[in-house]
Amino acid sequence: MMTGKKILINKNMRLSSNQIVKNMVSTKLFLRDQFIQPVFIKEGETSSSRISGLGKNKSLCKDDILKQFENDINKGCRNFILFIIPEKKSDEIFDKSFSNEILLLIKNEFKDEIQLWVDLCICSRTRSGHCCLYKDKKIDFELSLKVMSELALSYVESGADGIAPSSMLKGVVSKIRSTLDLNNFNQVPIMSYSTKFASNFYGPFREAADSTPQFGDRSDYQLDFKSRSEAIDSSIRYANEGADLLMVKPGLLSLDLIKPIIEKTKKQVGAYQVSGEYASLIQLAKDNLINYEKALLETWFTLKRAGAQFIITYAARNAKELGFDK
Numbered sequence: 001m002m003t004g005k006k007i008l009i010n011k012n013m014r015l016s017s018n019q020i021v022k023n024m025v026s027t028k029l030f031l032r033d034q035f036i037q038p039v040f041i042k043e044g045e046t047s048s049s050r051i052s053g054l055g056k057n058k059s060l061c062k063d064d065i066l067k068q069f070e071n072d073i074n075k076g077c078r079n080f081i082l083f084i085i086p087e088k089k090s091d092e093i094f095d096k097s098f099s100n101e102i103l104l105l106i107k108n109e110f111k112d113e114i115q116l117w118v119d120l121c122i123c124s125r126t127r128s129g130h131c132c133l134y135k136d137k138k139i140d141f142e143l144s145l146k147v148m149s150e151l152a153l154s155y156v157e158s159g160a161d162g163i164a165p166s167s168m169l170k171g172v173v174s175k176i177r178s179t180l181d182l183n184n185f186n187q188v189p190i191m192s193y194s195t196k197f198a199s200n201f202y203g204p205f206r207e208a209a210d211s212t213p214q215f216g217d218r219s220d221y222q223l224d225f226k227s228r229s230e231a232i233d234s235s236i237r238y239a240n241e242g243a244d245l246l247m248v249k250p251g252l253l254s255l256d257l258i259k260p261i262i263e264k265t266k267k268q269v270g271a272y273q274v275s276g277e278y279a280s281l282i283q284l285a286k287d288n289l290i291n292y293e294k295a296l297l298e299t300w301f302t303l304k305r306a307g308a309q310f311i312i313t314y315a316a317r318n319a320k321e322l323g324f325d326k
């Protein structure tokens with residue numbers, strides 16, 4: 001079993017393109033590069049602002065971006081996922097100029113010092129706040145997949161090292177994969193949000209990403225947390241569509257699913273410690289009810305114990321201070 005898995009993964013050139021990704025997928029040690037730091041960037045702002053609930057995490061304005069990355073890199077963090085929040089909303093055409101500008105800015109400065117994933121969802125871009133486009137109250141699959149794959153291509157052309165489709169739309173991974181391959185980006189990995197619940201724990205994020213649905217909820221495309229088999233099938237589907245890495249979300253609330261997904265797909269599975277999960281630690285610490293650092297480490301080791309290969313967490317930039325020297 002184990003050998004089979006290793007060979008499969010080693011064969012995957014997309015996951016050995018640089019040392020950061022190699023560390024991220026290393027099965028030998030629990031390394032700092034296995035933590036991914038989310039970064040929010042908002043168009044049209046003149047100053048960065050606090051995100052309520054998320055401690056020192058900020059929604060960045062353009063002028064503060066390079067400084068933030070420099071600070072994070074100096075702290076030992078070099079694996080990032082970017083959320084780009086445009087100023088104008090639309091329900092058909094998505095302006096790529098801001099995202100292109102931001103990605104070029106970051107990658108021209110830091111080049112291969114960082115691994116830069118870009119979250120590919122349109123919920124910050126649509127007027128509806130939904131992760132896909134609707135036509136007559138129904139999801140318009142064809143159009144949604146088209147705009148998403150075009151966005152993915154534009155991100156990669158501007159320097160994104162990896163794409164993380166979070167929309168949970170059927171077909172999104174295969175559409176992005178074929179679009180990237182057709183344009184000679186077959187080395188760019190896709191990290192799929194493959195088991196993502198319509199969760200109650202995304203509150204602080206939605207405020208930061210300005211992505212609260214304006215009608216209904218996300219149950220048309222996100223999973224019902226009551227169903228285990230659907231949750232596992234979803235990851236299997238995205239693995240079959242060609243995802244290089246899989247993910248469960250919310251992480252701590254999906255511990256039971258990590259091992260079965262690994263067994264069924266033979267792919268590596270990460271966990272997203274989502275905003276609500278992280279904010280609850282911050283709040284408990286504020287109320288002097290827990291020791292923040294110790295509790296945070298407990299959650300990380302618990303995710304690892306459950307089989308998470310990598311962890312997206314709002315405190316990735318603090319991993320070194322918390323004891324991850326390598």
Ligand code: PBG
Binds near residue numbers: 121131203273275
């Ligand atoms: C976009 C997206 C969400 C999160 C990551 N990407 C919100 C959602 O699906 O509503 C949540 C992350 C978090 O809460 O930290 N679709």
